[in-house]
Amino acid sequence: MTPLILILGISTVLLAGLVAVFFVFAPPAPRVARDRRSAPGVEHVSALTRITDRTVGALDSVASRRKSRFFGQEELELAGVQSEPSGFLVLVTSAAAVLALVGALLGLANGSSVVLALLFAALTPVLAKVVLVMRTAKRRAKFAEQIDDMVQMIAGGLRAGHGLSRSITAVATESDSPMREELARVVNETRLGRPLSDSLLTTAARMRSPDFEWIAQAIAINQETGGNLAEVLDQVGKTIRDRNEIRRQVSALSAEGRLSAIILVALPIAVFLLLMATRPSYMSVLFETVLGLISLVIAVLLLIVGMIWISFTVKVKF
Template identity: 55%
Template sequence: MNALVLYGGIALGLIALLVLVFLVIAPPAPRVALERRRAPGAVQVSTLSRVTDRTVEAIDGVISKRTNPLFGAAELERAGIRMSPPSFVLMVICTSVVFAALGVLLGSGTPWLIPLLLTFAVLPLLGAKLLLGVRAGRRRTAFAEQLDDALTLLAGSLRAGHSLLRAIDGVSQETDSPIAEEFARVVNETRIGRDLGDALAGTAERMRSDDFQWVAQAIAINREVGGNLAEVLDQVAHTIRERNQIRRQVKALSAEGKISAIVLILLPIAVFAFLLLIQPGYFAGLFSSIIGVIALVVAGILLVLGALWMMAVVKVKF
């Protein structure tokens, strides 16, 4: 098995070398451009593109039947990823296949073949889920940080005589992402017939922002009873600015506890992996006896419980 893997690696290396030499370093002489050899209006679709399109359609058919897909359109929107769910799922599946092959190469000829295969195949799924969560969290944080300035700009546009929708459109053109993207989406949804209050409420729900929920409610109330909307938005912006200041202060005060929790969680795992790598026989007694296996399982459970406890303690909800 090891010899087969070695020969396969050598063959792949030689193929890569040939591709590098004959297609990159010394490419063939240029010929007539492909666009000139095609008939006007003809669209040439490669076999790979056709296979990819059919695969995406099959994945889309499977996702459409699920009420709660693993990677839904709303989750991708919150993370700011401009990909359709079937395309994103296909990318994750391809990455899982590549990682699974890497696990097979690393564990070939050892009893760790199946565990490494399964572990490396699951890693892209967990990584994609973690990536979406991290990107969505950063996008919500940036939205909250930009909201007070956007409201000040919106109030200024209203004082200058612009309508509310025109003022929102102006904010979408003058601010950065994600405020610009969300306000532009509100304008586009309103233009195709959606009520402005519903569009603003949808943005607040999508971004999970209580502050913007206040803005949507203030605008909805003003549209019903009238009044000086610019002054209302100024007051809301002032309140949000003070809340952001307190939020930053709380974040700074809790940073030390969060770092301590991360270190205490990762330190046992890092030490265990380091010793297992440089001296595998050090833990032979734990893996060879039932008591040792039970001890490892109990240690893992306690580590997970301790991690959940510490993360709950250092997480300040504001």
């Protein structure tokens, strides 16, 4: 352990002790609440809030001139992130600054502070993109699990004498997320004059759900030809339940392969980070020599190719 790392560790422990003393063992005297100190109707806005609002406004004005964004509104909505693209970009930028500082501190021991700071800062938006993709996939999977209950609720509302629009509105009110948000979007679009079948097909394309597309097609055909829609939805719901049962069986049988893929991908990354923290001098050759940098780039490319290969291997389509 180098003396610099030891000093940083001791400083961190002392700082934590000071925080514990002044904020836990010796808390400040109770103060009057802010709403009692402010005049009625006056909203207190802190300096940090004003700076954040100006930053977000500036980013919105710049991003409005561009047709494409790295973090778009639709992408955030699909991931279930309740934030504007500019606000999310501010969060990613702040995280990149913090990770750059962490990389600089880790590289103090072997003189690679600049390289690690730039690497950590460049990887932050990539990690944010990966997190959004994972949240979107999880949200779509949960949406697919809710389709069976949604079909039964719509069919029950039709049997009770309600209209199709009224049944969908009731399901949108009583369902959980993400079905609630997607059906609320359908209800709002139909109130603005868009045909119900088009809104349902658009939702099926957004969520990449063939089961929901069947429901949309069944409703569109019923609106053109007529008939007992409740019975049609019952048959579609039975087919969806059978498909979900097969999907769960396939997921259980392929769980071992997915776990092996996660371990194989995470193991070299974990070993690299462990060696960087425990033996920085051993890993410094990767950053100080041209051959080391080339080897590092090749290793990252091979890891990405291996991740894509394994993902296609463990993904079973039926």
